[in-house]
Each structure stands twice: as C-alpha cells, then as structure tokens.
Amino acid sequence: MNTNNLKSILMRPEISTFIMFVVIMTGFFIANENFLSARNIRIVMGITPEYIIVAIGIAILMISGEFDLSVGSVFALVPMTMVQLVHQGMPPWVAIALGLSIGIAVGFVNGFITLRFGIPSFIATLGMLYIARSLTTVATGGFPPPFPHELPNELFVFQFEVFRASLFWMLGVAFIAGIMLHRSNLGNWIYSTGGDTAAASSMGIKTNNVKMFCFILCGFLAGFAGMIQTFRIEAPLPSQGYLLELESIAAAVIGGVSLFGGVGTIFGAAIGAILIRFLESGIIMARIDAEWFRAGLGSLIIISVVFNTWVVRRGENMVHKNQAEENENSSQKNNSVTESKDE
Amino acid sequence: MKKFASIILASVALFATSAKAEYKFNFVMHSDTNNAFWAAVHKGFKDACAQVGADCQMLTLSGDGDQQEQLQNLESSIAQGVDGIVTTITNPTIFDAAVDEALAAGIPVITANTDDPEGAAGSNRLAYVGQDLEAAGYELAATLSKQFPDGPVHVLIGVADMNQSWAYTRANGIARFMDDFKAANPDREITYEKIESGMDLSTVGNRVASYVQTNPNTTAYFDVGFWEAGAAQGIRNLGYEPGQMLLAGFDLVDVVFEEMEKGYVQLTVDQQPYYQGYMSVHQLYLMNKYGLSALDINTGKAMIGPDDVAKIRSFKGMSVR
Structure with missing residues (x-):
C-alpha cells in the first residue's frame, strides 16, 4: 500500500471521526480512569445500540436526500403500542409485529406526504413529531402502564458480562444495512437519488420509490430501537426518545453523512452515535458541573465536526499536491523522452 | 492534527484538575437547569459540599423529566465510584435495579425532593429528605x-x-x-x-x-x-x-x-428545597466519615399566603428560598 492509499483512507470522514473518537476516549480516560472501566463500558454499551439503530435509519434516509424529525416520537409510540396491546390480551409476538408495523406506517405517511405533496420532509416529519408524541400520550390512557413481563425482552436485551443482546441485534441491522447500501443496486440507487435526484430520475431510477423505501426503513428502525429501550428499562415511558431526532442527525453528520444527500456510510453513522454516547458519559465522568453540561456536549459536537472537516480538507490538499507532483514528474519524463529522441 | 489533539487533551485535562477531595458526592435530579425551583436545591447542595470539602456534581437532564436519561446519569455516577449519591425517584420501578447496584457497590443512596411513591417499601434507598408529597x-x-x-x-x-x-x-x-x-x-x-x-x-x-x-x-x-x-x-x-x-x-x-x-x-x-440539597450532603458526609446511619427528614409543608410574601422576599436574594 502506498502513501496515496493511506491518505485516501484518512480522507474519509468516518475515519477522521474514528480518530477523533480515540482521542476523546483517551482524554476522558486521563480525566477519570473509571471512564473505561468494565462497569462504565457496560452502561454506555447498554444504551448505545438503541441509538445506533436509529442513526442508521436516519443516515440512509439522509443519503437519499431526505430528513425524518419524527424518529424520537416513533421511538416512544411503537413500544407504548406494544405494551398496551399486550395489556389488552394480545399475544406478545402479535403485539410486537403490530407495534413495528406502526413504525412502518408512520414512515409510509412521512414519505407519502413529502413525495405526494412535494413539501420538504423537514416539515412533514416535524408535523409527525408532534402527532406521534401526542398519540403516545393518548395511548398511555393518562398514566403510563406497567411493563408486561410476558414480552420476550431477554431475547433483545439480555445482559452478558459487558454487552447486552441488543449489541448483536444492532450489529445484525448494521450488517444488513451495510450490504444493502454499499453492495447492492438499491444502495447505488439511494446514493444517486440523494446525490442528484433529477439525474438519477433521468437514468431510469424510480427516485420516489427509493425515497419511500428509506422513509419506511427509518420509521421501522426507530420503532425497533424504541422497543429495545423499553425492553431494557422494563417501562414504557411517554418521554422516551425526547430530542432523539436532533441527536441522530448530529450522529450521522459527525460520522460524515452529508446534510445535502448522496454522501455517507453506515459505519460513519454508527461511530457518530457511539461518539455522542461516550461524550455524554465522559463529561459526567470528568465531573463537569451541571450548568456546563450541555455547553460541553455542544462544544464537543462542534469540535468533532470541525476536526472532521479539517482532516478531510487536509487529505484533499495532500492528494492534490501528490497529483500535482505526479503530473510534474510525468511531464518531466515526457520532456526527457522527447529530448532523448531529439538527440 | 497534533495541534488539535493537544487542544482536546488540554481541555480534558482541565476538567480533571479539580482538587482531590476526601469525598465525592453526586446529585442526580430529574429536571433541566431551566427549572427555577431547583436553584435553591443546588445552592444547598453546593453550600454543604463547600462546608465539608467534598467534590460534588449535580447531574441535570437535557429534557425535563426524561427518566431514561436520569437512569443513565445514576448509572454513570455508580461507575464514577463516588462516595454517595442523592437522587430523586420519579418512577416506581425503573430506578430500583440501579439503586440496588449502588448499594451493593458500597455507595450510600438517599433520595431527596421526590421519593418512591411507596417510600421505603418501594425502594431500598437509605432515607428520604423532602416533603411528604x-x-x-x-x-x-x-x-x-x-x-x-x-x-x-x-x-x-x-x-x-x-x-x-x-x-x-x-x-x-x-x-x-x-x-x-x-x-x-x-x-x-x-x-x-x-x-x-x-x-x-x-x-x-x-x-x-x-x-x-x-x-x-x-x-x-x-x-x-x-x-x-x-x-x-x-x-x-x-x-x-x-x-x-x-x-x-x-x-x-x-x-x-x-x-x-x-x-x-x-x-x-x-417544601424548603435548600434543605433537600443541604441536608442530603451532610448525611452522606457523616455516613462516610463516622458510619452514622441515614434518617428521613420531612422538609416541610409550610403554607405561604400573600401576607408572608414580604418577609420571604427579604431572603430571596440569597437564592436559598
């Protein structure tokens, strides 16, 4: 492998996020050695898979050129529905299937409104953010219901030594999404649709269908992740997933997904989500005072994206410089060849 | 790149330079910093910490009432290895396991401001400092x-x-x-x-x-x-x-x-919120220092009407009431 290959890898935004992640982890470890203790890793990794699954859905949708602000509300609505259906006497697996289909339905409605009426997905899903949150409160019937233990929560959140079963579900989701996005025609269509919808359309890609698929997938994954969270804490909370939409978009952007579509990876979104969770934990572990908590988190989010952009730009400069040097070398070679011919 | 890394390491090191105190206490509460009520709790917490020389941290939420985030803050406090935790219990079940885990790890937990709805029967926390709601x-x-x-x-x-x-x-x-x-x-x-x-x-x-x-x-x-x-x-x-x-x-x-x-x-x-921050820290301190046991404190149900306003307002500038 020559240096050019190495540089082109470093230039990838998700790799620079990863470097940032390692630097931050080291910093917080210096601040409090318990930061990387098995107990803390266990706490953070208990929560992180849920957020990564949402970030994956958001990232794919953003790559296709759309947004979903309703994921936080769907994250609460889907598990609340499942719990209430079980309380109504429905078999657990049927309740799970029906609950997840609500996530799919919300994704479909988001896509339908956005695409059919040609309005920005930002607006359509902002409306859905409020609607789904309100439906969650309605579904509680006034007071949050207890968690029905006939639901198979151990299958999704069983606590191993350090990790939970949800980590493996997340890896499964990431693997399938990764294959789909990076190794299939559908993935190519998603990138083309997000990169330049008109061009993709003229190439014969059914861009509306592609976007609709991404909306549905995003709604489904948000609901699935919400279900895992409810299963983990064994309580359906109407407040669950509050502000999650912004955090998922932040995770995707930190991981190198473009706000303008057409660019991004599953790995990037996942590493972005992990970074945010560890930042949050690290700030607490470093014993930063309450008033500074959000300021600290916000600054670190900005620093990480600035760092990310800086590394990418630096990489680009290096590659340009190398190309310039190569061009110079080759033109010198050509010159010397012509000179030798002349002789 | 080195420059960036050093800036980040330096800022993190800054966080870490707090003086080594004898004890570390965390207050895990259920509100964000915008809720005016909590200022007096925080003041009591800080004053008591200064008096006993403890290193104290108050953990707030990004969203008022986000119980999942509060649970996470409680778990992080256990992972920090602090010497005592004050928390509120805003849900009858979801905090139970974390409270037990802290106690098992030898970290005393007392509740302040909001207790389990069933009190000591609903949670193994050692005491409650607050109003009988x-x-x-x-x-x-x-x-x-x-x-x-x-x-x-x-x-x-x-x-x-x-x-x-x-x-x-x-x-x-x-x-x-x-x-x-x-x-x-x-x-x-x-x-x-x-x-x-x-x-x-x-x-x-x-x-x-x-x-x-x-x-x-x-x-x-x-x-x-x-x-x-x-x-x-x-x-x-x-x-x-x-x-x-x-x-x-x-x-x-x-x-x-x-x-x-x-x-x-x-x-x-x-409900005299200053007491809720203040007395919790003193309890945790005495429990750590002399092995005293925790005790419930009812911080009050004094009825305040328009006639009391002038007198109470004279204390208001002190952020205590």
Whole structure:
C-alpha cells in the first residue's frame, strides 16, 4: 500500500471521526480512569445500540436526500403500542409485529406526504413529531402502564458480562444495512437519488420509490430501537426518545453523512452515535458541573465536526499536491523522452 | 492534527484538575437547569459540599423529566465510584435495579425532593429528605378550602406530567382531600377533575384558560408545581378579577410571589428545597466519615399566603428560598 492509499483512507470522514473518537476516549480516560472501566463500558454499551439503530435509519434516509424529525416520537409510540396491546390480551409476538408495523406506517405517511405533496420532509416529519408524541400520550390512557413481563425482552436485551443482546441485534441491522447500501443496486440507487435526484430520475431510477423505501426503513428502525429501550428499562415511558431526532442527525453528520444527500456510510453513522454516547458519559465522568453540561456536549459536537472537516480538507490538499507532483514528474519524463529522441 | 489533539487533551485535562477531595458526592435530579425551583436545591447542595470539602456534581437532564436519561446519569455516577449519591425517584420501578447496584457497590443512596411513591417499601434507598408529597397536597387543599365560597364547588387539578411520580402523588393528596370534603358536605355539589397541565408557564396558562372557558363554574385551580402562576396569567387575560377563581400550588418562586401580590394566587406550600440539597450532603458526609446511619427528614409543608410574601422576599436574594 502506498502513501496515496493511506491518505485516501484518512480522507474519509468516518475515519477522521474514528480518530477523533480515540482521542476523546483517551482524554476522558486521563480525566477519570473509571471512564473505561468494565462497569462504565457496560452502561454506555447498554444504551448505545438503541441509538445506533436509529442513526442508521436516519443516515440512509439522509443519503437519499431526505430528513425524518419524527424518529424520537416513533421511538416512544411503537413500544407504548406494544405494551398496551399486550395489556389488552394480545399475544406478545402479535403485539410486537403490530407495534413495528406502526413504525412502518408512520414512515409510509412521512414519505407519502413529502413525495405526494412535494413539501420538504423537514416539515412533514416535524408535523409527525408532534402527532406521534401526542398519540403516545393518548395511548398511555393518562398514566403510563406497567411493563408486561410476558414480552420476550431477554431475547433483545439480555445482559452478558459487558454487552447486552441488543449489541448483536444492532450489529445484525448494521450488517444488513451495510450490504444493502454499499453492495447492492438499491444502495447505488439511494446514493444517486440523494446525490442528484433529477439525474438519477433521468437514468431510469424510480427516485420516489427509493425515497419511500428509506422513509419506511427509518420509521421501522426507530420503532425497533424504541422497543429495545423499553425492553431494557422494563417501562414504557411517554418521554422516551425526547430530542432523539436532533441527536441522530448530529450522529450521522459527525460520522460524515452529508446534510445535502448522496454522501455517507453506515459505519460513519454508527461511530457518530457511539461518539455522542461516550461524550455524554465522559463529561459526567470528568465531573463537569451541571450548568456546563450541555455547553460541553455542544462544544464537543462542534469540535468533532470541525476536526472532521479539517482532516478531510487536509487529505484533499495532500492528494492534490501528490497529483500535482505526479503530473510534474510525468511531464518531466515526457520532456526527457522527447529530448532523448531529439538527440 | 497534533495541534488539535493537544487542544482536546488540554481541555480534558482541565476538567480533571479539580482538587482531590476526601469525598465525592453526586446529585442526580430529574429536571433541566431551566427549572427555577431547583436553584435553591443546588445552592444547598453546593453550600454543604463547600462546608465539608467534598467534590460534588449535580447531574441535570437535557429534557425535563426524561427518566431514561436520569437512569443513565445514576448509572454513570455508580461507575464514577463516588462516595454517595442523592437522587430523586420519579418512577416506581425503573430506578430500583440501579439503586440496588449502588448499594451493593458500597455507595450510600438517599433520595431527596421526590421519593418512591411507596417510600421505603418501594425502594431500598437509605432515607428520604423532602416533603411528604401526598400529605402536602392534602394540606394545601385543606387550607385553601377555607376560602371556598358557599354553594357548589368545582376544582381543577393540574397534574404537570402524569408520568412523574412527584406530580401524581401530590395530585392524589389534593384529590383525597376533595373526596373527604365531599363526604363532610353531603348536601353540597362538590366535584373535581384532573388534567395534564404541562410544565411551563405559558402551556399551563393556555390549558387552564381553555378549560375555564368551557367550565366557567370552576372554583379553584391546584397546580402540583409552581405553574399556577401561568394559570393566573391565563385567567387574567380572560378578564378574571383577582380572587374570582382561587389558585394554589407548590413552591416559592418569584413569579408566584408576583401573582400573590396581584391577588391572583392565594396559597403555596414551601417544601424548603435548600434543605433537600443541604441536608442530603451532610448525611452522606457523616455516613462516610463516622458510619452514622441515614434518617428521613420531612422538609416541610409550610403554607405561604400573600401576607408572608414580604418577609420571604427579604431572603430571596440569597437564592436559598
């Protein structure tokens, strides 16, 4: 492998996020050695898979050129529905299937409104953010219901030594999404649709269908992740997933997904989500005072994206410089060849 | 790249330079930093920490009442290996495992401000420093009932957030008094209704104003927080005169005093939040230092009316009440 290959890898935004992640982890470890203790890793990794699954859905949708602000509300609505259906006497697996289909339905409605009426997905899903949150409160019937233990929560959140079963579900989701996005025609269509919808359309890609698929997938994954969270804490909370939409978009952007579509990876979104969770934990572990908590988190989010952009730009400069040097070398070679011919 | 890395490492190192204190205590609370009530709790917590020389951290939430985030903060405090935790218990079940885990790790846990709805029977926390929420709700309604007009009474109870145990426990106390009041006055028409009223002044103001337009016979509004001040603004906009509808709630904050001076709010309960921060730290300190055991402290249910405002306001600049 020559240096050019190495540089082109470093230039990838998700790799620079990863470097940032390692630097931050080291910093917080210096601040409090318990930061990387098995107990803390266990706490953070208990929560992180849920957020990564949402970030994956958001990232794919953003790559296709759309947004979903309703994921936080769907994250609460889907598990609340499942719990209430079980309380109504429905078999657990049927309740799970029906609950997840609500996530799919919300994704479909988001896509339908956005695409059919040609309005920005930002607006359509902002409306859905409020609607789904309100439906969650309605579904509680006034007071949050207890968690029905006939639901198979151990299958999704069983606590191993350090990790939970949800980590493996997340890896499964990431693997399938990764294959789909990076190794299939559908993935190519998603990138083309997000990169330049008109061009993709003229190439014969059914861009509306592609976007609709991404909306549905995003709604489904948000609901699935919400279900895992409810299963983990064994309580359906109407407040669950509050502000999650912004955090998922932040995770995707930190991981190198473009706000303008057409660019991004599953790995990037996942590493972005992990970074945010560890930042949050690290700030607490470093014993930063309450008033500074959000300021600290916000600054670190900005620093990480600035760092990310800086590394990418630096990489680009290096590659340009190398190309310039190569061009110079080759033109010198050509010159010397012509000179030798002349002789 | 080196430059960036060194900046980040330097800023993280800054966080880490806090002096090595004998004990570290964390306060895990259920609100964000914008909630005015918590300033006095925080002040008490900080003052006590300074007195005993402890390294203290108060953990707030990004979203007011986000229990999953609060649980995470509680778990992170255990992972930090602190010497004591003060927490609120806003849900009857989800904090149980974490409290047990802390106790198993040798970290004493006491609750302040909000206890498990079942008290010691519902959680293994060592003690509770705070108001008896249900009793305070009952007393509040009982005291205000002396101002109820003759004839039929209809009361609206604003349960800020139905998902928060502190909110519905206080509301239950108010409702229990209303049931007793009805039983004691069988010949009068006495009714009450609960709504989820919200947790900011304008939301509560709007909801109460909407409610009284369709229920103009409403005699009184009880809020389980201090947001009856928002209701005061709401009914004033509808043209209500001071005292035309009685308003009562919990806690001493400036906006409530202003509405009391205007005559719109008749009653509030002081739970003395400074004690909740202050006494918790002293307890944890003495437990660590001398092995003393934890004890419950009822921080009060003092009824505060418009006549008390001037005196209390003279202390207000100290951020203690």
